[in-house]
Amino acid sequence: MNISKFHIHQKHHLVLFCCAPWISGYINGEVRAACQTYLSFTGQDFNTGPLITDAQIPVDLCGKFDHVWEISNGDIFSHIADYETDHFIDDTIPSVFGWPAQGNKYFFRFNGFELPAEHKGGWAEFEDLNQNGNYDPDLGEYPIVRLKGHPYIPTEIMWMVFNDQGIHGLTASSPLGIEIQLTVFGFNCLGQCSIEQCLIQYI
Numbered sequence: 001m002n003i004s005k006f007h008i009h010q011k012h013h014l015v016l017f018c019c020a021p022w023i024s025g026y027i028n029g030e031v032r033a034a035c036q037t038y039l040s041f042t043g044q045d046f047n048t049g050p051l052i053t054d055a056q057i058p059v060d061l062c063g064k065f066d067h068v069w070e071i072s073n074g075d076i077f078s079h080i081a082d083y084e085t086d087h088f089i090d091d092t093i094p095s096v097f098g099w100p101a102q103g104n105k106y107f108f109r110f111n112g113f114e115l116p117a118e119h120k121g122g123w124a125e126f127e128d129l130n131q132n133g134n135y136d137p138d139l140g141e142y143p144i145v146r147l148k149g150h151p152y153i154p155t156e157i158m159w160m161v162f163n164d165q166g167i168h169g170l171t172a173s174s175p176l177g178i179e180i181q182l183t184v185f186g187f188n189c190l191g192q193c194s195i196e197q198c199l200i201q202y203i
Contacts, residue, residue, distance in 0.1 A: 020035070020036035020037070021034070021035075021036065021180060022034075022035040022036075023035070023164075023176060023178065024176075025176060027174075027176065027177075030174065031173075032173045032174050032175070032176045033045075033168075033171045033173045033176075034046060034164035034168065034171070034173065034175070034176050034178065035170055035171055036170065037170065043168075043169020043170045044169050044170055045164050045168040045169065045170045045171055045173070046162045046163065046164055046180070047062060047162060047163060047164075047165070047166040048062060048063075048065045048066040048067075048160070048161070048162050049061055049062045049064075049065035049066075049161060049162065049163060050065065050116065050119050050161045050163065050179055051119070051163050051165060051177070051178075051179040052116050052118035052119050052120075053118045053120075055165060055177035055179075056165070057163065057165050057166065058116045058118075061113060061116060064111075064112070064113045065160070065161060065162075067160065068158050068159070068160045069095075069098070069099060069100050069124065069158065069159045069160065070095065070156065070157070070158045071095040071096065071099065071143050071156070071157050072095070072155065072156050073153050073154060073155050073156070075093050075095045075096055076096065076142045076143060076153050077153070078091070078093060079091075079093055079096045079137070079140075079142050080140065080142060083139075083140035084140070087140070089137070089138050089140075092106075092137075094110050096137050096142060096143070097109070097110050097137045097138075098110030098111050099124060099126065099135065099137070099143050100115060100123045100124045100159060100161075101123050101124050101125070101126040101135030101143070102115075102122050102123050102126075102133060102134055102135055103132075103133065103134025103135055103136075104134070104135040104137070105134075105136075106137060106138070121179065121181075123161075123181070124143060124159040124181070124183070125143065125144055125145055125146055125183070126141055126142065126143050126144060127141055127142055127143075127144045127151055128141060129141050143157055145157060145183060145185050154185035154186055154187050155185075155186050155187055155188040156185060156186055157183065157184075157185045158183070158184040158185070159181070159182065159183050159184075160181075160182050161179065161180070161181045161182070162179075162180055162182070163178060163179045163180065164176050164177070164178050165177055165178075
């Protein structure tokens with residue numbers, strides 16, 4: 001089934017059909033791999049969710065992380081303006097307050113579950129205005145992306161997390177024990193083609 005939708009220009013042909021990581025390496029002399037093709041019926045190597053201590057899967061949270069968090073720059077700019085008016089947030093925008101960022105004390109209220117405390121390596125990026133390492137949207141902080149160390153507010157940001165610690169139905173490999181945080185973001189740059197606007201970041 002061809003459902004590719006990525007255009008260079010509106011009148012041009014589609015240029016991307018699928019995008020997914022292929023990773024391999026040696027562990028104790030054994031070649032291991034984690035790959036994904038087209039979500040075909042042959043199986044998959046990745047599962048949704050983060051890894052916690054000793055690269056373990058928080059089994060009770062796997063289904064809850066089968067989700068893509070999305071936010072637009074409109075929500076971000078509204079949030080910034082709200083806080084700058086009187087240093088108080090009047091409108092708790094769900095996409096801002098529910099963002100999966102480190103130490104977000106509002107995450108449970110907007111998502112129905114907690115980010116696992118045992119997780120190492122951080123979560124989605126945000127502008128840490130008070131430099132305390134925690135995401136405080138009630139203090140005017142907001143989601144961002146970083147490019148070469150500089151913060152940017154794209155037109156849209158999408159974030160999800162997945163890992164290869166389960167059964168590898170595609171490659172039949174033993175797990176590598178990796179977690180991947182995927183950030184997709186785009187800029188509405190007038191006069192530029194899509195490939196220059198859309199960026200995909202794997203961490």
